[in-house]
Amino acid sequence: MTVLEQRGAYRPTPPPAWQPRTDPAPLLPDAEPYRVFGTERADAADPELLRRLYAELVKGRRYNAQATALTKQGRLAVYPSSTGQEACEVAAALVLEERDWLFPSYRDTLAVVARGVDPVETLTLLRGDRHTGYDPHEHRVAPLSTPLATQLPHAVGLAHAARLKGDDVVALAMVGDGGTSEGDFHEALNFAAVWRAPVVFLVQNNGFAISVPLAKQTAAPSLAHKAVGYGMPGRLVDGNDAAAVHEVLADAVRHARAGGGPTLVEAITYRVEAHTNADDATRYRGDAEVETWKGHDPVALLERELTRRGLLDDDRVAAVRRDAEAMAADLRARMNRDPVLDPMDLFDHVYAEPTPQLLEQREQLRAELAAEAESEAGPGTGSEAGGTQR
Structure with a gap:
């Protein structure tokens, strides 16, 4: 007799009253x-x-x-x-x-x-x-x-x-x-x-x-x-x-x-x-x-x-x-058309009510994007330059 059998945890056959719940x-x-x-x-x-x-x-x-x-x-x-x-x-x-x-x-x-x-x-x-x-x-x-x-x-x-x-x-x-x-x-x-x-x-x-x-x-x-x-x-x-x-x-x-x-x-x-x-x-x-x-x-x-x-x-x-x-x-x-992507979309549909941390990160990215756009435009651009870019 195995240890499991001695402890009553193992039965080699079902009890007499057992019946299948569903005919397979x-x-x-x-x-x-x-x-x-x-x-x-x-x-x-x-x-x-x-x-x-x-x-x-x-x-x-x-x-x-x-x-x-x-x-x-x-x-x-x-x-x-x-x-x-x-x-x-x-x-x-x-x-x-x-x-x-x-x-x-x-x-x-x-x-x-x-x-x-x-x-x-x-x-x-x-x-x-x-x-x-x-x-x-x-x-x-x-x-x-x-x-x-x-x-x-x-x-x-x-x-x-x-x-x-x-x-x-x-x-x-x-x-x-x-x-x-x-x-x-x-x-x-x-x-x-x-x-x-x-x-x-x-x-x-x-x-x-x-x-x-x-x-x-x-x-x-x-x-x-x-x-x-x-x-x-x-x-x-x-x-x-x-x-x-x-x-x-x-x-x-x-x-x-x-x-x-x-x-x-x-x-x-x-x-x-x-x-x-x-x-x-x-x-x-x-x-x-x-x-x-x-x-x-x-x-x-x-x-x-x-x-x-x-x-x-x-x-x-x-x-x-x-x-x-x-x-x-x-x-x-x-x-074949390149999709138009907005990095700011990353913060949409994350929480029903944005957390303070998410709002902080969003503003940080907004500032970084604005700085990048200004840097790419270069000095002396826009209406302040008073002339046409060549």
């Missing part, structure tokens, strides 16, 4: 990722939804390419491309009602744009500005979250508060597979399940947390299986099948809105580009792996399905691509 079987995800394309479900997919998904995916692919180019031109500090993950991004935005909230991670710029946020404002944070770039309340989109998984507890808190107030609101929180290794992930899912908060957690499993493969993060059969431990349903979906992702997320949103509580959705996808423009992905994965996933490209899959059903022709493809190019041109032109 209905919570378990499917053995294989859910798919629409290539199955009998494909013909039932809504044509208008497929066309809208296609237009947004093409625009998203072009947005990724243009933003990546802007980093090379020094117009963006960093850009985490979501090329290859466009189906997850777009579907996440399109399943939400206007009153719902989206909680994105730093890679989810396409979801933010598809939600209606200005493409330039979406990149403001990644440009190096301390502000979010957009008004979260106007668009019901939380700030892009750079720390891993910290947006998840925020999503739960907002959804729980909305439910207490009687508001018919659902929060959809997006996170990568690396974020599931963070404590915030556990805390968010645990609270959401206990409170039955109307939250949908979308895990985009793109294979790597920067350079760490999923196999070195977890031994679980899938990330969707983690849902069972918290007492919520887990869903597994092909993340490159836009129709399947939209259907699974729409089901989860309806379930949450009806009072059924949270759902964890794992979308199996792939990050075709490097983690960011500062990453060298060739150091931890081979070209053959990338090429294999390019054969399961979300844009090509959807285009093939639309063509098969007679819902897409050359004219429509050309029109969608023209719209995407127009968006990219506008993004490029506006990002």
Whole structure:
């Protein structure tokens, strides 16, 4: 008998009266990722939804390419491309009602744009500005979250508060597979399940947390299986099948809105580009792996399905691509304008009522800026000089 057994702190089996609180079987995800394309479900997919998904995916692919180019031109500090993950991004935005909230991670710029946020404002944070770039309340989109998984507890808190107030609101929180290794992930899912908060957690499993493969993060059969431990349903979906992702997320949103509580959705996808423009992905994965996933490209899959059903022709493809190019041109032109910055803005939005120390620092900076301006103007300038500067 071990020391713990002697102290009564360890029981090898539960007491006779113990019964599981919930039957785990209905919570378990499917053995294989859910798919629409290539199955009998494909013909039932809504044509208008497929066309809208296609237009947004093409625009998203072009947005990724243009933003990546802007980093090379020094117009963006960093850009985490979501090329290859466009189906997850777009579907996440399109399943939400206007009153719902989206909680994105730093890679989810396409979801933010598809939600209606200005493409330039979406990149403001990644440009190096301390502000979010957009008004979260106007668009019901939380700030892009750079720390891993910290947006998840925020999503739960907002959804729980909305439910207490009687508001018919659902929060959809997006996170990568690396974020599931963070404590915030556990805390968010645990609270959401206990409170039955109307939250949908979308895990985009793109294979790597920067350079760490999923196999070195977890031994679980899938990330969707983690849902069972918290007492919520887990869903597994092909993340490159836009129709399947939209259907699974729409089901989860309806379930949450009806009072059924949270759902964890794992979308199996792939990050075709490097983690960011500062990453060298060739150091931890081979070209053959990338090429294999390019054969399961979300844009090509959807285009093939639309063509098969007679819902897409050359004219429509050309029109969608023209719209995407127009968006990219506008993004490029506006990002090439230098922002007008006022150092005095540093003191705004720090406290509701500025502290004496902050007021002192503000006046100190104001004096320094005035002195610098006077120094740059040089002696004998202005009306006192009585002449024109040459």
